[in-house]
Amino acid sequence: MSEEKKQQVSRRQFLNYTLMGVGGFMAAGLLISPVRMAIDPVLKSGEGGGLANVGIAVDEITNEPTRIDWSVDQVDGWYESQVSRSAWVFKDENDEIVAFSPVCKHLGCVVSWEGSEKYPNEFFCPCHDGRYYKNGVNVPGTPPLTPLDEYEMEIKDGMLFLGDPKPHREA
């Protein structure tokens, strides 16, 4: 084989390697974008969680349960939305702040403080006459089998911040 022939073969190999390298680089570039988009929500952490200022000062909270409504930003994959939340907030007999979820533990209707004239000083669910004592514990013999959930809470600069509902401390 002549020296010239040997050089031609090595040029061809060089071109093959170069084209494969450039092609691979371009393919990787095309793949990175969709992969990045697919895992983007996983890379973002902490959105939608945390505690929200619900717009009531601690000094305004009395022993009478008061309904507080607020909304939080929720990120579900690529979908961002505002979600409404509510709580029954009051100070208990130890002057500790309590924030109960209004979602009935029977089938999820909304409970109200003194929602029935027949049952004063209780939370009442109109769907199936579910009842809860003021401390959120379900009244035995009524449909709910567990106490109302309690919100995580924090007090910052005299304002009440609420997070996610958690099982009642007595559940």
Ligand code: FES
């Ligand atoms: S949903 Fe509340 S008692 Fe049934």
